[in-house]
Amino acid sequence: MVRGQADFASRPTIRDVAERAGVAPSTASLVFSGRGPVADATAQRVRAAASELGYAGPDPRAASLRSGRAGAVGVLVEGRLLQAFRDPYAVIVLDGLAQELDAIPTGMLLVAQPFDEPERAMEVVTGLAIDAFVFSMCGPAETPVVDHLATRGIPMLGTGAPSDDRVHQVLIDEAGAQGEIVHHLRDLGHRRIGHVTMPMRPVTPGGKLRPADLERAEYVDSRERARGFLATAGRRSPMVEAATADVEGGIAAARVLLDRSADTRPTAVAAQSDLLAAGVIQVAGELGLRVPDDLSVTGFDGVSLPWLATPLTTIDQHGEQKGRALGRLVARLIGGDGGGEVENVTIPTDLRVGGTTGPPPRP
Amino acid sequence: MVRGQADFASRPTIRDVAERAGVAPSTASLVFSGRGPVADATAQRVRAAASELGYAGPDPRAASLRSGRAGAVGVLVEGRLLQAFRDPYAVIVLDGLAQELDAIPTGMLLVAQPFDEPERAMEVVTGLAIDAFVFSMCGPAETPVVDHLATRGIPMLGTGAPSDDRVHQVLIDEAGAQGEIVHHLRDLGHRRIGHVTMPMRPVTPGGKLRPADLERAEYVDSRERARGFLATAGRRSPMVEAATADVEGGIAAARVLLDRSADTRPTAVAAQSDLLAAGVIQVAGELGLRVPDDLSVTGFDGVSLPWLATPLTTIDQHGEQKGRALGRLVARLIGGDGGGEVENVTIPTDLRVGGTTGPPPRP
DNA sequence: GATTCGAGTCGAATCGATTCGATACTATCG
DNA sequence: CGATAGTATCGAATCGATTCGACTCGAATC
Numbered sequence: 001m002v003r004g005q006a007d008f009a010s011r012p013t014i015r016d017v018a019e020r021a022g023v024a025p026s027t028a029s030l031v032f033s034g035r036g037p038v039a040d041a042t043a044q045r046v047r048a049a050a051s052e053l054g055y056a057g058p059d060p061r062a063a064s065l066r067s068g069r070a071g072a073v074g075v076l077v078e079g080r081l082l083q084a085f086r087d088p089y090a091v092i093v094l095d096g097l098a099q100e101l102d103a104i105p106t107g108m109l110l111v112a113q114p115f116d117e118p119e120r121a122m123e124v125v126t127g128l129a130i131d132a133f134v135f136s137m138c139g140p141a142e143t144p145v146v147d148h149l150a151t152r153g154i155p156m157l158g159t160g161a162p163s164d165d166r167v168h169q170v171l172i173d174e175a176g177a178q179g180e181i182v183h184h185l186r187d188l189g190h191r192r193i194g195h196v197t198m199p200m201r202p203v204t205p206g207g208k209l210r211p212a213d214l215e216r217a218e219y220v221d222s223r224e225r226a227r228g229f230l231a232t233a234g235r236r237s238p239m240v241e242a243a244t245a246d247v248e249g250g251i252a253a254a255r256v257l258l259d260r261s262a263d264t265r266p267t268a269v270a271a272q273s274d275l276l277a278a279g280v281i282q283v284a285g286e287l288g289l290r291v292p293d294d295l296s297v298t299g300f301d302g303v304s305l306p307w308l309a310t311p312l313t314t315i316d317q318h319g320e321q322k323g324r325a326l327g328r329l330v331a332r333l334i335g336g337d338g339g340g341e342v343e344n345v346t347i348p349t350d351l352r353v354g355g356t357t358g359p360p361p362r363p
Numbered sequence: 364m365v366r367g368q369a370d371f372a373s374r375p376t377i378r379d380v381a382e383r384a385g386v387a388p389s390t391a392s393l394v395f396s397g398r399g400p401v402a403d404a405t406a407q408r409v410r411a412a413a414s415e416l417g418y419a420g421p422d423p424r425a426a427s428l429r430s431g432r433a434g435a436v437g438v439l440v441e442g443r444l445l446q447a448f449r450d451p452y453a454v455i456v457l458d459g460l461a462q463e464l465d466a467i468p469t470g471m472l473l474v475a476q477p478f479d480e481p482e483r484a485m486e487v488v489t490g491l492a493i494d495a496f497v498f499s500m501c502g503p504a505e506t507p508v509v510d511h512l513a514t515r516g517i518p519m520l521g522t523g524a525p526s527d528d529r530v531h532q533v534l535i536d537e538a539g540a541q542g543e544i545v546h547h548l549r550d551l552g553h554r555r556i557g558h559v560t561m562p563m564r565p566v567t568p569g570g571k572l573r574p575a576d577l578e579r580a581e582y583v584d585s586r587e588r589a590r591g592f593l594a595t596a597g598r599r600s601p602m603v604e605a606a607t608a609d610v611e612g613g614i615a616a617a618r619v620l621l622d623r624s625a626d627t628r629p630t631a632v633a634a635q636s637d638l639l640a641a642g643v644i645q646v647a648g649e650l651g652l653r654v655p656d657d658l659s660v661t662g663f664d665g666v667s668l669p670w671l672a673t674p675l676t677t678i679d680q681h682g683e684q685k686g687r688a689l690g691r692l693v694a695r696l697i698g699g700d701g702g703g704e705v706e707n708v709t710i711p712t713d714l715r716v717g718g719t720t721g722p723p724p725r726p
Numbered sequence: 727g728a729t730t731c732g733a734g735t736c737g738a739a740t741c742g743a744t745t746c747g748a749t750a751c752t753a754t755c756g
Numbered sequence: 757c758g759a760t761a762g763t764a765t766c767g768a769a770t771c772g773a774t775t776c777g778a779c780t781c782g783a784a785t786c
Contacts, residue, residue: 011516013772024736029774036775037733056514060492061428062772066741070424071490072435072472082458085448095445098475105487109435110471112461124468127434129423129492151419153374247669278670306610307641307670376742387766392744400763425742429771 012053020049032058070129072107073330078139078202079115086246087275088303089319090137093159096323097136097330104331106131113139115202121145130154132330135161136323138221140202155333157326160220168333169344170325174221175228177315177349178270181298182232184313184351185268190296190360194266195229195239196253196276198222206243206253211235225272225300238266242276250279258287258295267295267360274299277312281356292358302352311354322347375416383412395421424492433492435470436693441502441565442478449609450638451666452682453500456522459686460499460693467694469494476502478565484508493517494697497689498524501584503565518696520689523583531696532707533688537584538591540678540712541633544661545595547676547714548631553659553723557629558592558602559616559639561585569606569616574598588635588663601629605639613642621650621658630658630723637662640675644719655721665715674717685710 018028023042030036031046038046050057064070075094077084084090098108109130113121118140125133125145133149135158143162150156150166158167160174185193197209200217211230217223226239240257242249250271257280258265271277277299281291289295291310302316325345332342381391386405393399394409401409413420427433438457440447448454461471472493476484481503488496488508496512498521506525513519513529521530523537548556560572563580574593580586589602603620605612613634620643621628634640640662644654652658654673665679688708695705 014774015772025772026737026774026776027735030735033774037735039734042734054514056511057489058774059428059515059772060490061424061431061433062741063490063774064492064741065422065424065428065743065772066774068424068741070492071487074470080458081461082455085454085457086451088449091448092445094448095443098444098473102475102483102487105483105490107437107487107491108473110461110473112465120465120468124434124465124470126420127423127426127468128470129427129433148419151417152422377744378742388742389744389746389767390765393765396744398744399765402764405764421744422742425771426744427771428742428773429744431771 012055014055014058017046017049017053017055020053021045029058064129069334070131071105072109072128072130073101074109074111074125074128074130074133076111076113076121076133076135076137076139076143076145078113078137081110081112083244083246084137087273088305089273089275089301089317092303092319093136093323093326096320096325097134097327098323099320100324100327100331104334106330106334113143113145118143118202122148125149131334132157134326134330135159135167136326138219140218141220142218155330157329157333159322159326160224163220168329168342170322170329171344171346172317172322172349173346174224175231177317177351178225178228178272178300179232180349180351181300181313181315182229182270184353185270185296185298185357186232188268188296188357188359190268192264192266192268192360193229193233193237194257194269195226195233195237196250196257196269196271196280197226197239197241198245198272198276199243199249200241204241204243206241206249208256209239209241211239213241222272229270233270242272242279245273246275247279247282250276251283252279254280254283258283258289263363268297268357269295270298270300272300274301274303274305274312274314277314277356278305278308281308291356294361296357296360298357302350310356313354313357314352316350316352318347318349375418377418377421380409380412380416380418383416384408392421427492432697433494434468435472435491435493436464437472437474437488437491437493437496439474439476439484439496439498439500439502439506439508441476441500444473444475446607446609447500450500450636451668452636452638452664452680455666455682456499456686456689459683459688460497460690461686462683463687463690463694467697469693469697476506476508481506481565485511488512495520495693497693498522498530499686499689501582503581504583505581518693520692520696522685522689523587526583531692531705533685533692534707534709535680535685535712536709537587538594540680540714541588541591541635541663542595543712543714544663544676544678545592545633547716548633548659548661548720549595551631551659551720551722553631555627555629555631555723556596556600557620557632558589558596558600559613559620559632559634559643560589560602560604561608561635561639562606562612563604567604567606569604569612571619572602572604574602576604585635592633596633605635605642608636609638610642610645613639614646615642617643617646621646621652626726631660631720632658633661633663635663637664637666637668637675637677640677640719641668641671644671654719657724659720659723661720665713673719676717676720677715679713679715681710681712 242253299314605616662677
């Protein structure tokens, strides 16, 4: 077997560098980490020795063993990346998180959790050196990952899920916000309002949803928004669950919701996300319904969808802020300075009235 | 200062578990890693001891120090996440990569490299325990990260950039593919063909581009596609560089390119990405030009943009395959079995004729 | 002149596993 | 029955740093 050059001349260690510079390894360590006081002259000798030897700096593996810091936080991505990142809201939260982590500085370690076999995520997580873990996209209420990380003493952050005392949360008032936007529709005069929900569990066929079905929902955010909807629109209002949280899911759900005669068809549809709302708008077009003249449509999230002709009436969740809040919490929990006293954070939301809502059509 | 419980009772180690199970630590290690032969009875005792003690499994930090494996690969993301992931092509490559890495199993560690201060990436990279590094999105031809990682002996993978012998590449024939699609336009009869290029450097104002400007381009893919364009369309064909590689960038560039009288205006525009092409199509609409009757438009990448009314004529780069190829290379390089003999891979591309190209308008 | 202080440096202990060669024991085979 | 092979286990060495308390020495303080 041919072995790489690297095996012949093994890489220099901090000990080699220290020796060459005529100092103790501990002093060399001080130079590289920038902690502790070191005379300028000494520091320069150490750095010179390092570059002469081709020393790339302390090995992160060894450093992290001793110091405890890994320089990375885990981020759970449910389902395929392709799917998850198609949602601009997920991306913007991640973006906010990344910005704050950059200041620590810390990288983001993406961990995929397939919808159909969530245990797979464990195999990766158990082997990962991380300082904290973030469930930035609201996933199932429970996952084995939480138990494992808790045992390892790794701080966890979430945005509603997993629901567990050991997970610090950055929340919004899901039910209240959904209620607010439905209220806006009622103020406009709508009385027949339909709801398109995000999936209620990892793998779902979607379809009509009754209030009782919410009891068995696994996704907290979908469930709470639906409850907020029912509370404001009335418990008999029609709800359809999308099979996937994307435009296609919205299209399929809207077809179910709008497939009835004009006198019983909803005059407004409140979707649980902007992407779903885009699907509803597309179906409205197919059915010859003008938005907002014949049908009002609302979204949720407040992401920019530049390809939509009309700006959506929606709830702005301030995703970047949410991500930043998560990042700041990570920083505090990692910092370790009395991180025990971290409280949950609630981010305010704002109703943003766009051009997709108006008074209901005259009968 | 309040300290967490964890500090009082420190976490059990594999030694504690071994002791409790009445075996040597080395044997316990064998149980957890699944290497080496262990009697069933012994393995069960060890596992029982572990769960009694609340042992979460070997500490990844210690394991990685000794074994050398970190269980993660770094992935460079240039600019902000929000921007980078808005490009479906970048995401689909990442998705392919993630799928292959999942099999190893290995996580993806996102490292941000701000456009304006690329050195920032170094601070994160130097502290990260990773097994390989992937430049999956074609970035600048040079970056300090390469030198550092080479010194550490960490294998690197790229898709054209950075151009360095130490970086293994998964390539496409950029110039050839761009030439092919321009050839398609010429076959249709077009003689005045314009080009909208991706940015040629991290921070650029964009604008008109002369052939000589290509010499100073920092992005290899943009440059090579432009060369392929010039070779097929003719060296005097107009080119405009987009300031950003998104729809907005395409819009601004298209305005510059199409702002002239009908008899000198290009009858076709070849854009260097599907996103840019979408921008061109939008500007065509603003100018009252029908696609493809008045203006043919081509893209590059072959991503699905469901919000486009007409499927784009484009070059399918097979992004998922590219990502998978990167992932397989990572697996081989990490596997270590004579990884020295890894050769660069070239992925074939396919011209996909959609509805955005047709014969030029009669004068 | 004795004492205090802080900057600068060092040595030894430690972080928590994995790996490798040695060893004991049990089947299998000719 | 002795040699061989394979299974199961162990002990010691090692991975490469960081940390902490101790020590030295010159300057400042009383």
